[in-house]
Amino acid sequence: MTAMIDIAALDDIPRQGARVVKTPLGCVALFRTATDEVFAMEDRCPHKAGPLSEGIVHGSQVTCPLHGWVFDLATGRAQGADSGAVRTFAARTEGGRVFLDATLLAARSAA
């Protein structure tokens, strides 16, 4: 099992919105859906580097604010006619807190 680290309270992330976590691997967008699921992915659209954390979240997808590419939050894969993918990370909620994959931390410590 992946080690997880406590990041923040779930309520710090708006429903159908996202917040950014700075990590040694770059910025990670932490999404919260309308049904309170959380997902984490790189905050950088593979198309023109748009900040996905600023996109509109619908269902379990997000649309990039710059040119409207749509990504599946669970797989990070671009939807529809566009191809490409964003790196995703494990995230989950427990007791009103959000936990994120600890390897994001380790990336730097190990380096």
Added chain:
Amino acid sequence: MTERLVVVGAGMASGRMLEHVFEASPGAFEVTLFNAEPRGNYNRLMLSPVLSGEKTYAQIVTHDEAWYRAQGVTCRFGERVLSIDTDAKTVTGERGSLPYDKLVIATGSDPFMIPLPGRDLQGVIAYRDLEDTERMIALGARPGARAVVIGGGLLGLEAAAGMQARGVEVTVVHLMGHLMERQLDPSAGYLLQKALEARGIRVLCKAVSQEIVGEDGHVTALRLEDGTDLLCDLLVMAVGIRPATALARAAGLAVNRGVVVDDRMATSAADVFALGECVEHEGALFGLVAPLYDQAKVLADTLAGRPAAFVNREVATKLKVTGCDLFSAGDFAEAPGREDIVFRDPGRGIYKRLVLDGDRLVGAVLYGDTADGAWFHGLIKDRTDVSAMRDTLIFGPAFQGGAPADPLAAVAALPPEAEICGCNGVCKGRIVQAIEGGATTVDLIRATTKASASCGTCTGLVEQVMALTLGDGFTANANPPMCRCTEHTHEDVRRLIKSMGLKSIPAVMQELGWTTAGGCASCRPALNYYLLADWPDDYRDDRQSRFVNERNHANIQKDGTYSVVPRMWGGVTTPAELRAIADAADRYNVPMVKVTGGQRIDLLGVRKEDLPSIWSDLNAAGMVSGAAYAKGLRTVKTCVGSEFCRFGTQDSTGLGIRLEKLLWGSWTPAKVKLGVSGCPRNCAEATCKDVGVVCVESGYQIGVAGAAGMDVKETELLLTVPTEAEAMEVIAAFIQLYRENARYLHRIHKWVAKVGLDWCRDQVADPANRRALYERFLHSQTVYQADPWAELARRPQDWAPIADLTLRAAE
């Protein structure tokens, strides 16, 4: 051998029964139909749409003279039956007696009148028949008329809403703690009360009526126990009904609370039957038509000599007040062993409660979103075991893996009285009639009903009604749907939001059959705009349904930084403001300070986490957001005008500032830019703006629909007005017209090209209409004219990363 069938009462129950009788036993009966009302069968339920003006009496007649003639029915309308002799088998009416072989009593019920002092005064009425309805309609024709309705049940509220729609000032006085307490629980009753109050109906619960006060024999007020006098010209009592049993009782039939009937609808006397609201069946009384229609079928079979038995079934209630969606079915009283599932969304005014008894659903109350009512009702009636879907039950059939939604379903489900064409007030029923009468193209519909003949935004809906009515015989024009989540066009969605009273994004998605769970980045911002424009009081802006610039109240740049533009009213600033801007630019290392085309100063390259502090600094210097990111009012560009320029004819700068102060903060389908020039030399370039004013000696030329973006286009003259006050009112009214009608993201020039400048001019030239638009604009501004900076700067932590793992890693 034909038998003589005498029917007492031409109401909803007997009308339906006669249809079945003539079908089941053609030629078997020679029918005489008595009715105390001076008319035949009509749809009593539809008195409420007649009252509110959505229908006419002629439209609700269910059986006309030709029908009675064709069936050989002898009509004795306007004649009350006075007595029945069950031994001699005769009935006696006001105009004479008549023998019968079979007799049907269908006298319905009498409204209950509370025995208050003064109840015999003129102007104290019930709500039961066409006469009552006409009294209420007549009241609406009197300016400043007031009415009090006693009783906050189904009938009372429909009476109140109908009169209110006709301009009467209405107060509802209700004895219980919440409205419709027999069908609703307190939470739903509360939401209903709020909705009615929002449209201007006053509601007093727990109010005890004491006396009806009058003058010269006519009611003037209702006095409450606490001494309050509610002044009124008409008092409507809608506190309940009592089965009309006097006739049956006098004839010696078994009568309890109602005329007692068995499963075959037979009374205690041979060859005498009864049905409708006057009966009592196994202890139960009736107040809604659904079970009466079942009785009608059973009685027709009984009369035909066929075995049949009436089974009382669950009925559901819907309130016929356009815009108040509520549904109630079954039993929702609390009882041991019962459990509740409740879903609430107070922000959107949605409340759903399901009552379970073991594995069965026994009751459902839905408020604000009633789309699943029929499904829940089915589960209650069929006593379905719901244990397997209990967890998702409240979310309705869409969550139970049922059939995919039919794109036409929403329009198919609209009642005939639902308004399709708002301009000409044409309802669905009239369009269907026209289609059935041979109007098989949209043009013919326009010619016959006027639907979609004015602003045209309802054309898509008209086409859907045609598709439903004509089936395969219809091919629609290609007008693409709003996005891939729905089959509806933008225009349809706008109209349905209004006509179905949809007040939340989930309600729109639910009622209009969205195929995705949360929409997409294309429809969500559009819906958010439509809802906030149409329901300023009820809907709350959904930040998460906005594009990044509007969500963050700043324009995102290609490197992820933002630009900040403070408002400069009419392009006028002061040394103090300029200093504050310069200080902010220094403090936050703003890489570029630029003057914009709209006479503003743009600070480009601000980091997201710095936004709250730069806003606070600018706020402190008295500046507010310039909304340079908004689909809303952007800028009013002005020239110096008569204040300083030798050519200036009017104070163009002052007008620009006043216009900007009037219009700022309003959201519109797309951005709106204005210009005001002091003379036709036009230094403010007003003639390529969305709205541009060119001042002349005699007044103000208001041009609209200019463009200077990808399209370049000169404005067209909307109106010329003599005073500044009129110019302001015309412009605000025109912008409101645009707000209410245009498709999301259509700039004014695109919208005007679609609806026509003439139509726009007619709308704002008419003084009453202009005023109404203007007032709706002002009303919306009471909600939306607020500076977002102050509010957003309050939580700076929301603008920074939620966590910084680079720091944690270093620890």
